Amino acid sequence: MGGTLWKGSIHFGETEVPVKLHAAVKEERIQFHLLHLRDQVKLHQQMICAYEKIPVPTEAQIKGFELEEGKYIIVEATELDQTTPESSRMIDVHEFVKTGQIDPLFLERVYYLEPDLYSAGYNELVAALREMDVEGICTWTMRKRSYLGALQVSGGILRLTTLRHADEVIPVKSLGLEEIPLSEKELKIGSDLIAQLTGPFQPQKFENEHQKKLQALIDKKARGEKIAVLRPRRLKPTTADELLQALEASLKRVA
Amino acid sequence: MAVQGIWSGTISFSLVAIPVQLVKAVSPGRVSFRLLHDKDYSPLARRMFCPKQEKMVPPEEIVRGYEIAPDRYLPITDEELESVSPERSRTIEIVGFIDMNEVDPVYYDHPYYLVPLKGGEKPYRLLVEIMHRTNRAGLAKFVLAEREYLVAVKSTDGALALTTLHYHDEILSDEDISPKEGKVEALAVGRMKKSIKTMMADFNPGKYADERREKVMAILKRKAREKGTVEAPAGENVEGEGPPDLIAALEDIMREVEKNR
Amino acid sequence: MSQKVVEIAGRRLSLSNLEKDLYPSHGFTKAHVLEYYRRIAPCILPHLKDRALTLKRYPEGVEKDFFFEKRCPPHHPVWVETAEISRDDGERMTICLVNNLETLIWVENLASLELHVPLARAGSPETPDSMVFDLDPGEQADILDCARVALILRDLLSRLGLECYVKTSGQKGLHVYVPLNWTGTTFADTKTFSKAMAIVMQKNYPDLVTEKMAKEHRKGKVFINWSQNDSSKTMVCVYSLRARERPMVSFPLEWKELERLAGEGDPARLQVTHGEAVSRVEHMGDLFGEVLVKKQRLPHL
Numbered sequence: 001m002g003g004t005l006w007k008g009s010i011h012f013g014e015t016e017v018p019v020k021l022h023a024a025v026k027e028e029r030i031q032f033h034l035l036h037l038r039d040q041v042k043l044h045q046q047m048i049c050a051y052e053k054i055p056v057p058t059e060a061q062i063k064g065f066e067l068e069e070g071k072y073i074i075v076e077a078t079e080l081d082q083t084t085p086e087s088s089r090m091i092d093v094h095e096f097v098k099t100g101q102i103d104p105l106f107l108e109r110v111y112y113l114e115p116d117l118y119s120a121g122y123n124e125l126v127a128a129l130r131e132m133d134v135e136g137i138c139t140w141t142m143r144k145r146s147y148l149g150a151l152q153v154s155g156g157i158l159r160l161t162t163l164r165h166a167d168e169v170i171p172v173k174s175l176g177l178e179e180i181p182l183s184e185k186e187l188k189i190g191s192d193l194i195a196q197l198t199g200p201f202q203p204q205k206f207e208n209e210h211q212k213k214l215q216a217l218i219d220k221k222a223r224g225e226k227i228a229v230l231r232p233r234r235l236k237p238t239t240a241d242e243l244l245q246a247l248e249a250s251l252k253r254v255a
Numbered sequence: 256m257a258v259q260g261i262w263s264g265t266i267s268f269s270l271v272a273i274p275v276q277l278v279k280a281v282s283p284g285r286v287s288f289r290l291l292h293d294k295d296y297s298p299l300a301r302r303m304f305c306p307k308q309e310k311m312v313p314p315e316e317i318v319r320g321y322e323i324a325p326d327r328y329l330p331i332t333d334e335e336l337e338s339v340s341p342e343r344s345r346t347i348e349i350v351g352f353i354d355m356n357e358v359d360p361v362y363y364d365h366p367y368y369l370v371p372l373k374g375g376e377k378p379y380r381l382l383v384e385i386m387h388r389t390n391r392a393g394l395a396k397f398v399l400a401e402r403e404y405l406v407a408v409k410s411t412d413g414a415l416a417l418t419t420l421h422y423h424d425e426i427l428s429d430e431d432i433s434p435k436e437g438k439v440e441a442l443a444v445g446r447m448k449k450s451i452k453t454m455m456a457d458f459n460p461g462k463y464a465d466e467r468r469e470k471v472m473a474i475l476k477r478k479a480r481e482k483g484t485v486e487a488p489a490g491e492n493v494e495g496e497g498p499p500d501l502i503a504a505l506e507d508i509m510r511e512v513e514k515n516r
Numbered sequence: 517m518s519q520k521v522v523e524i525a526g527r528r529l530s531l532s533n534l535e536k537d538l539y540p541s542h543g544f545t546k547a548h549v550l551e552y553y554r555r556i557a558p559c560i561l562p563h564l565k566d567r568a569l570t571l572k573r574y575p576e577g578v579e580k581d582f583f584f585e586k587r588c589p590p591h592h593p594v595w596v597e598t599a600e601i602s603r604d605d606g607e608r609m610t611i612c613l614v615n616n617l618e619t620l621i622w623v624e625n626l627a628s629l630e631l632h633v634p635l636a637r638a639g640s641p642e643t644p645d646s647m648v649f650d651l652d653p654g655e656q657a658d659i660l661d662c663a664r665v666a667l668i669l670r671d672l673l674s675r676l677g678l679e680c681y682v683k684t685s686g687q688k689g690l691h692v693y694v695p696l697n698w699t700g701t702t703f704a705d706t707k708t709f710s711k712a713m714a715i716v717m718q719k720n721y722p723d724l725v726t727e728k729m730a731k732e733h734r735k736g737k738v739f740i741n742w743s744q745n746d747s748s749k750t751m752v753c754v755y756s757l758r759a760r761e762r763p764m765v766s767f768p769l770e771w772k773e774l775e776r777l778a779g780e781g782d783p784a785r786l787q788v789t790h791g792e793a794v795s796r797v798e799h800m801g802d803l804f805g806e807v808l809v810k811k812q813r814l815p816h817l
Contacts, residue, residue, distance in 0.1 A: 012450060012451075012454065013447075013450030013453075013454070014446065014450065015446075015447055015450060022427070022429075022432065023427060024361050024426065024427055024429070025361065025421050025425050025426060025427065026425055026427055027421070027425050028425070029402065030321070030401075031321075031322070032319040032320060032321055032331070032401065033319070033320045033321075033322060033328060034303055034317050034318070034319065034320070035317070035318050035319070035320035035328050035330055036305045036307075036308075036312055036316060036317070037315075037316045037317065037318045037330070038316065039307065040320065040328055040330060041305055041306065041307045041308075042306075042320070042326070042328060043303040043304060043305055043306075043312055043317065044303070044304050044306055045301060045302070045303060045304070046301075046302055046303075046304040046311075047290060047299040047300070047301060047302075047605070048299060048300045048301075048302045048304075048311065049292040049294075049295070049297050049299060049300075050297045050298050050299065050300050050487075050604060050748070051292070051295055051297035051487070051488045052292070052295070052297065055304065056292050056299055060292060060293045060294065061290045061291070061292070061293070061299060062290070062291050062292075062293045063288045063289070063290060063291070064288060064289050064290075064291045064296070064298075064485070065286070065288055065289075065475050066289055066584065066586075067475075067479065067484055067584060068484075068584050069570070069584070069632070069749065069750060070486055070487045070748075070749070071484040071485070071486050071487075072289065072291060072296060072484055072485050072486075072487065073475050073478045073479050073482070073484055074291070074296075074478070074482065074485060075288065075474065075475070075478060079474055079478070080471070080474070093454070094454075095454050095455070095456040096451050096454050096455050096456070097455070097456060097457060097458040098455075101457065101458040102458050103411075104360065104363060104366070104418065105280055105281065105366050105411075105416070106460060107360055107363055110360065110361045112427075112429045112432050113432075114431075114432045120443075121443060121447075123437070123438065123439045123440075124439055124440055124443040124444045124447060125447060127439050127444045128444050128447040128448045128451060129451075131444075131448070132448060132451055132452075134451060134455070136451075137456075137458065137463075139463070146467075148460075148463050154359070154361075154429075155429070155433070156433045157429055157432050157433050159361075161360065163460065164281055165460065165463060165464035165467060166460040166461040166463070166464035166465075167464045167468065167590075168281050168282060168283065168464075168590075169280065169281055169460075170279060170280050170281065170282060170368070170590050170591065171412075171591065172368070172411060172412035172413060172414045172416075173412070174590070174591040174592060174593060174594070175278070175368060175370055175414055175593075175594045176527070176593035176594040176595055177370065177371075177413055177414055177594070178376060178380075179380075179413075180376055180377050180380040182377070182380060182381055182384060186381055187381070187384060187385060187388065190381050190382075190384070190385035191385045191388050191389050193268075193269060193385075194352050194385055194386065194389045194391050195389060197268070197269070197349075197351055197352050198351070198352040198353065198354070198389075198391055199351050199352070199353065200353065200357065201353040201354070201357040201358050201394075203362060203405070203420070203422070203423040203426075204423040206394075206396065206405045206422065206423065207422070207424075208403055208422050209340075209396075209403065210339060210340045210343070210396075210398055210402070210403030211403065213339045213340060214336075214339050214401070217331075217335065217338075217339055218321050218323075218329060218331065221329055221331070221335070222323050222329050227335050227338070228338065229334045229335065229337075229338050230337075230338035230341040231337075231338075231341060232337060232341040232342065232344045232345040233341070233342070233345065234264065234265060234345050234346075235265040235267055235272040235345075235346055236272060237265065237272050237273065237274045237374050237375055237378075238270075238271045238272050238273065238378050239374060240374075240376075240377035240378070243271070243377060243378050243381065246269075246270045246271045247270075247271065247381075249270050250268075250269030250270040250271065253269065253270070254269065278594075279590075279610075282590040282610070287587075287607075289605060290605060298604060298605065298748075299604075299605060300604035300605060301604070301605050370594055486729075488743075496711075496712060496715050497708050497709070497711060497712030497715070498708065498712070498816060498817060500816040501708075501709065501712050501815075501816035501817065502712055502715075502716065504676065504815070504816050505672065505676075505712060505713060505716040506716060508672055508675045508676065509672070509716060509720050511675065512668065512671050512672065512675070513720070
């Protein structure tokens with residue numbers, strides 16, 4: 001469990017439950033920097049004025065909404081904050097929905113909620129949500145940003161998952177995919193194949209092997225050894241005509 | 256120019272290989288802002304800057320580097336990165352199928368769609384359909400840029416959705432979080448349930464997106480009315496009148512034009 | 517409101533709100549707009565091809581608010597060709613390329629009456645394939661003054677060995693294009709060149725021309741806007757409708773026609789309506805075709 005990121009209170013009707021937010025995920029990645037090819041000096045990112053071609057410090061940067069080409073409405077950061085609900089420590093629940101209604105595409109980031117000191121009602125809220133099989137849709141403001149989220153129960157604890165907004169999620173129908181007829185036989189063999197290849201989800205079995213190999217490559221190069229460059233290969237695609245044959249061969253292989 | 260996705264390659268399960276490309280499933284919302292210089296309202300450009308030479312560095316002079324000691328960097332080329340796991344940089348190989356309900360959403364990282372490339376339409380359709388019928392998702396590993404991802408590929412509304420998953424060791428434990436005291440006050444639970452009942456609805460995310468956008472748009476409209484817009488100067492400052500040769504030639508021609516009028 | 521599904525090149529497209537009055541004072545509906553673009557498509561498509569489209573959408577018609585969008589709407593069909601470009605501030609952006617009829621119709625179904633494109637193609641955003649002089653009349657000046665300036669510019673350019681082409685802006689001005697189509701050209705070149713010409717013009721015709729953007733300098737004069745020669749700028753595409761009260765078109769004119777019309781002195785004759793546009797291209801084809809292919813190099817740089 002990570003440290004407390006933020007404190008607030010879940011609020012709806014007469015209910016108020018003070019909680020502390022904790023991160024649920026911690027990512028560790030090999031970190032690269034950007035270098036100048038010539039002298040290997042680490043580069044810094046700067047904002048450059050397109051007109052004067054000079055670096056512009058943060059205090060001289062302002063925000064504009066481009067209304068028309070080259071024409072901007074200037075907006076102060078403080079004005080945009082007014083769009084967020086009044087900065088308070090409230091996680092306002094607006095409504096409850098049956099679990100399973102939220103398309104996973106909307107889910108962004110999970111936080112664990114810990115009962116704050118002397119917090120009453122935490123266990124009761126867990127019980128109520130679980131027994132009714134619902135989650136709460138809520139909004140709150142954290143570090144000057146407003147969030148939309150789902151209040152959920154998992155095991156004995158509450159979670160807050162931030163949700164993407166509807167205008168950020170691209171619907172499948174916009175992909176314009178075609179309907180292509182399939183034979184019952186293809187579907188039957190395909191489904192059997194999946195059944196044969198199904199197992200439990202065991203995330204602990206998967207390691208980031210690439211990360212280790214990458215570290216090995218870095219170490220090797222740091223020692224001054226030569227790196228062999230390997231080219232990726234592309235698999236030969238299965239054509240529509242070969243599909244049934246490929247499925248049958250697959251099934252034979254796993255059966 | 257062809258349609259550009261984030262990545263293109265093959266998704267495979269057992270002996271079936273489907274050419275696909277990876278496309279975005281989420282994108283920024285409509286209202287976006289630019290950073291401007293407060294002095295002349297010129298838009299700002301993000302550039303890499305060399306502190307030693309005090310100048311901007313063009314993209315072709317930039318290379319990735321790994322810090323091996325303080326301020327000492329080892330440059331790593333794109334080709335070298337790709338050769339770390341070459342087989343996984345062009346193929347999403349489904350190694351097994353799972354019931355998606357077994358995956359705790361805490362594992363979800365970032366969503367994408369896969370769309371079929373030419374010739375892959377039928378096997379793509381088959382994978383969509385059989386995963387839908389069996390209610391299963393495929394698990395695979397693949398490498399995008401400098402990272403390897405564990406991914407779940409599932410069928411959704413007739414398309415393949417690909418979600419990158421966090422690795423097990425990236426998930427923090429929630430063990431210390433559960434309240435020490437296990438007691439539950441039945442009366443309080445009942446009260447909460449009563450309030451929840453009055454607040455039941457169907458999930459309608461559009462409502463929240465619209466509210467947010469409307470609030471921002473209202474501010475913009477008010478600002479436009481009160482203060483109007485500012486105009487950025489022409490893209491770049493061109494000094495002086497121009498090359499002397501050109502100006503001289505133009506002046507000569509101008510005299511001729513005048514004479515003939 | 518009506519909904520209609522059409523199939524173009526095997527793509528199914530659902531068209532909506534067809535009877536919406538987009539130009540209310542002329543009863544010109546969304547159906548009319550779609551019909552105009554369908555008929556003008558053979559001429560306009562080559563000029564839109566592979567260029568990052570800026571949409572100017574008027575869902576409630578020309579009298580109401582518009583949306584200015586450089587980003588391709590995320591809900592686009594997968595067959596719409598797009599390109600990923602890096603905006604100057606580093607933000608990645610997906611833009612639309614109107615490379616075929618179905619995309620043009622899709623874009624018009626979004627009520628994007630005006631189509632604006634850069635002077636460079638998306639694959640080579642820093643290489644302009646033409647240089648432009650955007651002639652914009654200030655208060656108390658009109659399109660006839662623009663015509664005078666355009667004719668002088670043509671003479672100047674021709675003595676420099678450069679051919680040029682002219683189109684109406686579809687509003688009050690004219691646009692003079694100098695085709696380049698040479699990969700060695702940069703926007704710095706076209707900007708330097710066009711600015712020098714504007715300055716020389718201003719010196720020699722101080723009562724007619726200004727090269728200064730500020731409004732107070734523009735009264736009674738034609739502003740030669742050389743600063744449009746920039747990778748971040750777009751021009752309204754030839755054959756695009758304009759979102760004015762009447763459905764006018766940005767339309768190419770022959771030089772001798774411009775000479776004649778300038779002589780006649782009726783500014784209204786220099787405006788081309790949607791109907792006239794369609795019948796004229798049927799007779800004369802694409803007068804702006806050379807802008808896309810003619811190779812020329814700017815001298816004295």
